[in-house]
Amino acid sequence: MLLALASVATVAAVGLGTSASAVSIQHSALVGQDPVNWTPHALDGTAFKVLQIGSRVYVGGSFTQIRSASSGTVITQRRLFAFNATTGAIDNTFKPVVDGTVRSLVAAPDGQSIYIGGDFTNVNNVRSRSVERISATTGASVSGFTVPDITGGVDELRLTGNRLLLGGRFQAVGGATRRGLAALNATTGAADASVNMNLDGARVTSTGATSGVKVTGMDVTPDGSKLVIMGNFSSVAGQARHQIAVVNLTTSPATLSPWSTTRYQQQCSPSFPTYMRAVDISPDGTWFAAVTTGAKRTGSLCDTAARWDLTSAVAGKQPVWVNYTGGDTLLSVAVAGYAVYVGGHQRWLDNPNGTDSAGPGAVEAEGIGAINPGTGKAFLWNPGKDRGVGTEDIYPTSAGLWIASDTDTVHGEFHGRIAFFPLPAA
Template sequence: AMPRLVAFDATTGRIDTTFRPVVNSTVKALAAAADGLSLYIGGSFTSVNGVAAPRVARVDAATGARVAGFAPAALNGQVNDMRLVGTRLIVGGAFQTVGGVTRRALAALNAGTGAADSSVNLRVDGPRTTTTGVTAPVKVEALDVSADGTRLIFVGNFSTVAGQARHQLAVARLSSTGATLSGWSTDRYRPNCSSSFPTYMRGVDISPDGTWFVAVTTGYMYTGQLCDAAARFEFGTETGGKQPTWVNYTGGDTLLSVAITGPAVYVGGHQRWLDNPYGRNSAGAGAVYRPGIGAINPVTGKALAWNPTKDRGVGTAELYATDRGLWIGSDTNTVAGEYHGKIAFFPLP
């Protein structure tokens, strides 16, 4: 058994039996370390290889052994996403404290030692409440950093950042001295979607050139709102009132993940359709069938012809675009009519 974290050959798919970390709970996030020999992991776990590791650890990429000298400050809740930016490991999740100090949902650790880095303190706050009173602690669901390392975007359950109104999505500037909130903002994620969950943000990805991004959501069929949809926004000037360049609606099905390659915006979830603004849990006028995974034209916002199809299940939770192709991870086993157990790879044209 190799629970929760496993390595395999990217060409053959063969499991690497020498990589054997022992992680006691879910791993939600990975980031390659700068040395090319190790990786950071984040999730809900509290120990790795029998040693305390409260939600973050660094392990040898060949063996899974813990890397000596990395002793991260304790996080009191799950890590959902992470990015390595220079000497900082930026983490987002459902934690409320780091090393016993209040630091809700977003924090940085020293990439070498794991010590808390107080230079990233954007004071994420304001847990949302639905129309029926459902609420939850502040959290970051997903984040991304531009290729040049200067821009951070994060989404989740919050309504203020650094004392300013930011509804479920915020942009910050990163520098050698820390992080500062950008003036960029949108009110389009202020309304509620479903009455059963306070945040409907599920994924976000910045374009390779760093000038725009796409956010994907769950929700439930609210006309005029960005529920169950992929939406492109431009960064542009750092001002408020931003509106999406385009929105692609599923018509009532959740999108969980997004990856931008330049020629395409890939989206995953348990959606049945794209191009479906008129659908209400049905295929409305213009809808195209794109079960579980699809691709969107980054300029027009319309679905591309690419349609491998996959078993939908809970959904395609992970998309990872590389120079070689697109990796997908989900809870199902059939992609393009073939067996691919939970993981599949598409070479990019």
């Protein structure tokens, strides 16, 4: 197995100093298939993101109502709430007021506050477009952090050093053109001009479908040296990069890495200008896993999970392995030591010969599945989850694995938008 297994449950989920914020806790075994019964429920909308800091778990999304697992009382709490990580008790002291969907959460270096990103324009009744820093205890806005105008939604946040990296659908930050990718000062919220990669070339399908340039997924190596971005673009810093690129963060300003591939240049579904959905980098920073949507096309990387090498920064990269769903969307991925977990509304993995059907050797993996990081083959691990739009987030902790989605049933049990799979007892 990979060297990642040596770091079982030792990698911090919160980056400090010059480290990045995106390193996943590593497991030495698969998590169980039966979720715990004590997790609270979001009763409408979608849960998009999970974050744990100490004994608190935070969930962001588009929901407006929640309730505990032990009570029928419905609580109105819109788009962001917190609860105890071991009992599921809802935290009634954490009461942020957010007027739009929360899509990303990142812990601040002080351990006392969190950054939120999404589609909101006001937080705690004060204008704050798409990004805010709030108290991890009360949800109150942190004084001294003020963001410039951001002209669109923020879907991804990553913290590295004192830079808060933003990815999303925005086209400008503080009046300066920043299509899909930008940075803020993590202390003050001021625009940071050191990340200006000039993403361009919005893709257009054969039927004319298009959208603005955007970043749909991104991650930073643990040492903060490299940023992997994916989304609707065809060029970065004036050079051809088809839906995926690697940025060198060690230079000031940031520069484009020679790392490139044309494997995502092909069109998938004519409905999707970009079919890139999520990326997660290994804890040693040497490889990453990427997942896509897009409908099956022979020879393409549509509706797949793929592992990519990061050690050599050269052109013409090819995936180390590819796992095919057979035509179903993947939306989320987590490199978690023993397994690469993938989520979406897929029905199968190991399904290169299936087209909206189970081909020979297909492994059932309804809504969430697990892949061997060394071989790229699916584990026989299938908790069974209502598919819906799909699993939006997969978040490993030292105790197990959280998922967030838009559905209510996992393993035949009611779990409103949130579920937790525990690691087996030692």
